[in-house]
Amino acid sequence: MIRKIQHIGIAVNNLRDAVPFFRDVLGLEHVSTEEVAEQKIRAAVFRVGESRIEVIESTAPDGPVGKFLQRNGEGIHHICFQVDDAAEALSRAREKGVRLIDEAPRTGIHGMRIGFLHPKSTFGVLTEFAQEGDGER
Numbered sequence: 001m002i003r004k005i006q007h008i009g010i011a012v013n014n015l016r017d018a019v020p021f022f023r024d025v026l027g028l029e030h031v032s033t034e035e036v037a038e039q040k041i042r043a044a045v046f047r048v049g050e051s052r053i054e055v056i057e058s059t060a061p062d063g064p065v066g067k068f069l070q071r072n073g074e075g076i077h078h079i080c081f082q083v084d085d086a087a088e089a090l091s092r093a094r095e096k097g098v099r100l101i102d103e104a105p106r107t108g109i110h111g112m113r114i115g116f117l118h119p120k121s122t123f124g125v126l127t128e129f130a131q132e133g134d135g136e137r
């Protein structure tokens with residue numbers, strides 16, 4: 001079951017230029033900045049009520065966000081729904097004919113169990129499921 005929008009991911013060319021907008025102009029609370037080496041990204045997480053915004057920069061041009069930025073420029077990259085069980089949410093989507101990027105959950109920011117659906121199956125919106133883990137903040 002989907003509980004809420006966990007976060008919206010926004011791809012930016014670099015955090016140095018982007019973070020002051022979210023922190024100082026919008027006045028959002030900065031939760032953390034974390035690198036996910038496997039995804040070749042670094043993300044600054046901001047709290048927005050019960051949800052988050054992840055501002056994401058690429059750490060390598062051949063990474064998924066690096067390729068996205070080359071194709072599309074800066075902008076909304078993905079939407080993430082919080083679910084009780086990421087593995088179950090992925091397999092349920094697969095049973096309904098949705099193309100998956102991740103066949104099984106992997107570990108994302110804050111220790112969440114995450115997995116992505118393919119945007120070709122989700123009307124162009126890269127869609128993530130996240131199950132909050134012990135690292136929940």
Ligand code: CO
Binds near residue numbers: 007
């Ligand atoms: Co995300």
